[in-house]
Amino acid sequence: MTELVTAAQMRAIEQAAIESGEVTGLELMERAGQGVVEAIFEEWPELDMEVPDVPAASGEGGAAPAAQGRPPRDISGPKKHRAVVLCGPGNNGGDGFVVARLLKARGWEVSVWELAAPGEGAPDAVACRVAWLEAGGTISTWDEIEPLGAPDLLVDAVFGTGLTRPIPVALANMFRLFRDDWEGAARRERRKMRRVSVDIPSGLSADSGEILIDWEDERGEFPEGWPGFMDWYFDTDLTVTFHNAKLGHFLGAGGESTRKLKVKLLRGLGFTDSPRELPVSVEGHVRLIEPVFHGHRARSDVWFSFVNKHHGHKFNHGHALVMSGPPGQGGAARLAARGALRIGAGLVTVGCPMRAVTEHAVQLTAIMVKGLDGTHGLGEILEDKRITGLCLGPGLGLGPATADLVRIALEAKRGTVLDADALSRFQRKPDVLFDMLHDNCVLTPHGGEFARLFPDLAERLDAQENTATYSKVDATREAAKRAGCVVLFKGADTVIAAPDGRCSINAAVGDRAVPWLATAGAGDVLAGMITGLLARGFDAMSAAETGAWLHVEAARSFGPGLIAEDLPEELPKVFRALGL
Ligand SMILES: NC(=O)C1=CN([C@@H]2O[C@H](COP(=O)(O)OP(=O)(O)OC[C@H]3O[C@@H](n4cnc5c(N)ncnc54)[C@H](OP(=O)(O)O)[C@@H]3O)[C@@H](O)[C@H]2O)[C@@H](O)CC1
Numbered sequence: 001m002t003e004l005v006t007a008a009q010m011r012a013i014e015q016a017a018i019e020s021g022e023v024t025g026l027e028l029m030e031r032a033g034q035g036v037v038e039a040i041f042e043e044w045p046e047l048d049m050e051v052p053d054v055p056a057a058s059g060e061g062g063a064a065p066a067a068q069g070r071p072p073r074d075i076s077g078p079k080k081h082r083a084v085v086l087c088g089p090g091n092n093g094g095d096g097f098v099v100a101r102l103l104k105a106r107g108w109e110v111s112v113w114e115l116a117a118p119g120e121g122a123p124d125a126v127a128c129r130v131a132w133l134e135a136g137g138t139i140s141t142w143d144e145i146e147p148l149g150a151p152d153l154l155v156d157a158v159f160g161t162g163l164t165r166p167i168p169v170a171l172a173n174m175f176r177l178f179r180d181d182w183e184g185a186a187r188r189e190r191r192k193m194r195r196v197s198v199d200i201p202s203g204l205s206a207d208s209g210e211i212l213i214d215w216e217d218e219r220g221e222f223p224e225g226w227p228g229f230m231d232w233y234f235d236t237d238l239t240v241t242f243h244n245a246k247l248g249h250f251l252g253a254g255g256e257s258t259r260k261l262k263v264k265l266l267r268g269l270g271f272t273d274s275p276r277e278l279p280v281s282v283e284g285h286v287r288l289i290e291p292v293f294h295g296h297r298a299r300s301d302v303w304f305s306f307v308n309k310h311h312g313h314k315f316n317h318g319h320a321l322v323m324s325g326p327p328g329q330g331g332a333a334r335l336a337a338r339g340a341l342r343i344g345a346g347l348v349t350v351g352c353p354m355r356a357v358t359e360h361a362v363q364l365t366a367i368m369v370k371g372l373d374g375t376h377g378l379g380e381i382l383e384d385k386r387i388t389g390l391c392l393g394p395g396l397g398l399g400p401a402t403a404d405l406v407r408i409a410l411e412a413k414r415g416t417v418l419d420a421d422a423l424s425r426f427q428r429k430p431d432v433l434f435d436m437l438h439d440n441c442v443l444t445p446h447g448g449e450f451a452r453l454f455p456d457l458a459e460r461l462d463a464q465e466n467t468a469t470y471s472k473v474d475a476t477r478e479a480a481k482r483a484g485c486v487v488l489f490k491g492a493d494t495v496i497a498a499p500d501g502r503c504s505i506n507a508a509v510g511d512r513a514v515p516w517l518a519t520a521g522a523g524d525v526l527a528g529m530i531t532g533l534l535a536r537g538f539d540a541m542s543a544a545e546t547g548a549w550l551h552v553e554a555a556r557s558f559g560p561g562l563i564a565e566d567l568p569e570e571l572p573k574v575f576r577a578l579g580l
């Protein structure tokens with residue numbers, strides 16, 4: 001899995017490398033700028049062609065080759081590629097000056113716009129600015145920018161990991177106007193404007209992924225033209241970050257704005273052979289859940305368990321019990337049960353009130369149905385030690401019986417998933433629940449359920465003044481510690497944390513985005529999948545991580561049009577694609 005870092009952790013890595021004498025800050029900046037340029041040409045090789053040094057024709061005409069059979073639109077020869085580089089006042093801007101100089105050296109026409117010149121606090125950026133000017137570059141300020149023509153490339157080097165204060169709405173709006181203008185001009189000239197962000201799209205917190213914006217007088221209200229997550233003004237086609245991806249690339253608006261991410265190593269930062277390995281001094285890091293397959297071979301113990309399914313009989317693969325509520329509310333439990341079965345639990349039973357047996361029985365075949373006489377009935381069935389995974393919550397109801405069922409289930413100390421009603425039922429007294437939980441449990445709240453159990457953490461997460469540094473990762477970690485078990489906080493940026501501080505993100509963003517997973521019952525299936533893995537003997541953290549990852553893979557594999565029922569049925573295809 002890839003290790004993700006915060007801005008402070010990244011600074012610590014950089015500082016340690018500089019203090020050790022192996023590299024200077026200026027060398028790192030030069031290398032960062034080179035990394036961005038490399039990434040641009042890797043992503044868009046068509047921008048890397050040599051062009052003769054002819055001045056760009058202004059106005060009419062296009063560089064695009066004429067379509068077959070049509071007369072060429074332009075007879076003045078190919079034009080230089082053009083870039084606009086937006087530089088901020090810190091080291092992110094410094095990287096921008098390096099990018100500008102390197103592009104110019106390759107024959108590009110480059111306009112640089114600076115928000116403010118770097119000051120004494122950023123000596124490396126000052127040096128790179130000087131180098132740009134010495135290379136014959138010019139600099140426009142905010143109110144006088146005039147690109148040389150429609151750009152092929154817009155480089156956003158305004159703010160990076162150092163942004164901790166909100167930026168004015170006016171700045172974001174101004175940027176949008178420029179961007180729209182340039183995009184329009186590029187279209188008219190039949191160019192395509194690519195947008196690349198240095199380190200992180202400007203205006204986003206590298207720690208929380210939140211948009212840091214000063215609401216000015218409009219506090220509490222969206223300013224006119226407010227874009228929403230999907231259209232942040234500084235959104236981008238490609239983000240190039242350094243050494244390690246940051247939390248903000250995957251959380252909140254950061255996940256929405258970071259469509260494609262490339263990580264460039266900075267030689268001289270030691271341990272640079274792999275961005276995945278961090279020095280031991282970087283504590284509390286977060287992992288991004290990624291496939292652990294190379295080709296068709298499972299590479300970790302966790303995945304080996306799937307392969308292992310080829311051996312033994314059904315009782316070797318665990319028995320999952322999914323509790324259901326009263327008649328008419330059983331669909332959620334059936335979805336969860338199907339998820340548990342398809343992910344490989346040897347047996348799955350839906351436990352329900354006697355009066356709901358018929359409803360389940362007419363709809364279930366491979367899944368068994370067991371009428372239970374209330375809490376007493378649950379206690380009885382749990383005397384069977386072969387039941388190794390429990391799921392309570394989906395469609396269980398919010399009546400008093402739910403709290404009793406949860407208590408009996410937790411006393412049995414099996415791998416247990418609590419979701420939906422089993423969480424909401426404890427809204428008034430979350431501590432009662434926390435006192436009963438054990439380390440083989442997984443709580444799977446969505447935002448609303450999280451706020452019911454951890455109102456103070458949810459409030460802190462939502463508070464405007466905390467958006468720079470307090471992230472969903474922090475909130476989920478605190479929640480896991482408080483609950484004493486694994487907490488999986490759902491969303492496109494699902495965060496999973498254990499009480500000992502381990503934490504990972506299952507990001508369904510960028511090319512892994514599956515907006516169609518926001519469909520009724522998808523969460524019930526996830527709860528069932530994790531239960532199935534617990535039943536099979538996975539520990540709570542591995543079950544949550546693996547279940548969450550496969551859940552998104554199933555949604556990706558199925559594609560748009562997905563409904564919750566499709567998720568379990570897609571798993572065999574996902575397993576086949578993984579070579580299992
Ligand atoms: N780590 C590494 O290994 C390497 C990191 N590198 C690069 O360094 C970047 C981090 O640089 P950074 O720390 O200088 O901060 P940055 O992101 O440029 O922004 C801070 C600047 O913005 C200003 N500012 C803040 N808020 C503002 C506001 N609301 N409105 C207006 N201004 C505001 C703030 O001003 P101040 O708060 O000081 O008054 C400061 O000047 C990182 O993203 C990467 O690109 C590479 O070069 C080499 C290897």
Ligand SMILES: Nc1ncnc2c1ncn2[C@@H]1O[C@H](COP(=O)(O)OP(=O)(O)O)[C@@H](O)[C@H]1O
Pocket residue numbers: 446490491492494508513514515516517518519520521522523524525526551
């Ligand atoms: N935009 C999205 N992208 C990816 N996954 C999503 C998105 N929206 C929701 N999900 C996932 O879908 C599931 C929804 O669960 P939940 O909110 O409990 O819904 P329900 O109760 O209807 O099952 C969660 O696993 C969540 O992470």
Ligand SMILES: [K+]
Pocket residue numbers: 092156157158159160197198199200201202
């Ligand atoms: K940036």
